[in-house]
Each structure stands twice: as C-alpha cells, then as structure tokens.
Amino acid sequence: MASPAEKNRKFTYQDYLGWDDNERWELIDGEVYNMTPAPSRAHQEILGALFNTFYNYLSDRSCKVYVAPFDVRLPESDQTEMDVINVVQPDLTVVCDPSKLDEKGCQGSPDLIVEIISPSTAAHDYIKKLALYERRQVPEYWVVHPVDKTVMVFLLTDNREYGKPRIYAGEDPVPVTLFPDLVIELKKIFAE
Numbered sequence: 001m002a003s004p005a006e007k008n009r010k011f012t013y014q015d016y017l018g019w020d021d022n023e024r025w026e027l028i029d030g031e032v033y034n035m036t037p038a039p040s041r042a043h044q045e046i047l048g049a050l051f052n053t054f055y056n057y058l059s060d061r062s063c064k065v066y067v068a069p070f071d072v073r074l075p076e077s078d079q080t081e082m083d084v085i086n087v088v089q090p091d092l093t094v095v096c097d098p099s100k101l102d103e104k105g106c107q108g109s110p111d112l113i114v115e116i117i118s119p120s121t122a123a124h125d126y127i128k129k130l131a132l133y134e135r136r137q138v139p140e141y142w143v144v145h146p147v148d149k150t151v152m153v154f155l156l157t158d159n160r161e162y163g164k165p166r167i168y169a170g171e172d173p174v175p176v177t178l179f180p181d182l183v184i185e186l187k188k189i190f191a192e
Contacts, residue, residue, distance in 0.1 A: 028086055094110055095111060097111075
C-alpha cells in the first residue's frame with residue numbers, strides 16, 4: 001500500500017482508501033494534500049450557518065447538501081473508480097443528480113461547491129481547486145473569506161470556463177444561481 005508520505009509519485013483513489021482514517025486527505029491530479037489542522041471556530045460557524053440554510057431549503061427537494069468530510073471523486077472520462085486521481089473534500093457540496101451519490105460520497109461533478117478559506121488553504125482553494133473545478137465543470141463554486149466577510153462566486157460561462165467572479169460583501173444578498181428562489185443573507189452567515 002502506498003503511503004501519502006511518498007514523494008515523486010502520483011496517487012489514486014485506491015491508494016487514498018488505504019490511508020489513516022484519523023487524517024483528512026485530498027488528491028488533486030494525483031498529488032496528495034493533508035487537510036489538517038482542524039478548521040477555525042469562525043470557519044465552522046460559517047459552515048454551520050451555510051449548511052443550515054441549504055439543508056432547510058432542500059428539505060423537500062431532490063438535491064442533497066453535505067459537509068466535509070465528504071469525498072467527491074472527480075474522474076477523467078477514461079478512469080475507472082479506483083484509478084481516479086482527483087478526490088476532494090469540499091467544505092460544502094450540493095448534489096442534485098442522485099445517480100452520482102453512493103455510500104462513499106459523490107462520483108462526478110457536484111452542482112455547487114463551497115470552500116471556506118483559511119490562511120493555510122487560500123492558495124490551494126484559489127489555484128488548484130479552482131482549476132480542477134473548472135476542468136471538471138462544477139457549475140457553481142463559492143470561495144468564502146471569513147476574515148474579509150466576502151463571498152466570491154465563480155460560474156461556468158457558455159464557453160465552459162469560469163468567468164470573473166461575482167463578489168458579495170457586507171449586506172449584499174448572495175443569489176444561488178442553482179436555485180433562483182434562494183438568496184443567502186451574508187449578515188446571518190457572518191454573524192458573530
């Protein structure tokens with residue numbers, strides 16, 4: 001079994017399944033990323049508020065919302081399940097296609113992903129994950145800034161790329177493109 005400490009090698013979902021359950025890992029293009037230490041209290045409060053809002057909204061709908069740790073496997077078209085080299089654990093994931101869900105998490109691109117950044121994950125979320133989510137055609141990707149109290153929303157455009165992000169702050173309501181009748185009130189999300 002391959003250890004995540006090994007260098008200069010590409011890892012797969014099969015490797016990932018054999019790693020220590022007490023630590024959180026992600027794979028992006030076969031590179032391993034350790035997701036510790038635990039998120040801050042502010043991160044968890046924001047995540048809880050977002051989850052609560054989405055959960056209540058989706059309670060009588062077919063879409064489902066999940067919080068990390070929740071494996072999202074993003075295969076390339078020619079990869080078998082065990083050969084997948086992209087496995088992420090977004091802070092919040094919304095999936096509307098039940099055929100993508102199994103006991104292990106989500107297989108394929110979710111409809112919406114939210115990442116709440118911290119100083120240690122900012123570059124990872126802005127560069128690696130943004131590129132991965134665009135490549136795997138995640139329609140809506142949010143980057144939440146707890147310190148600045150802003151939300152950046154990336155949406156796929158007609159040319160299948162993320163355009164310039166929409167930025168929301170302060171009292172701005174954040175419309176959820178996936179659900180036109182849902183608006184997130186930032187003052188409730190960033191409440192202290």
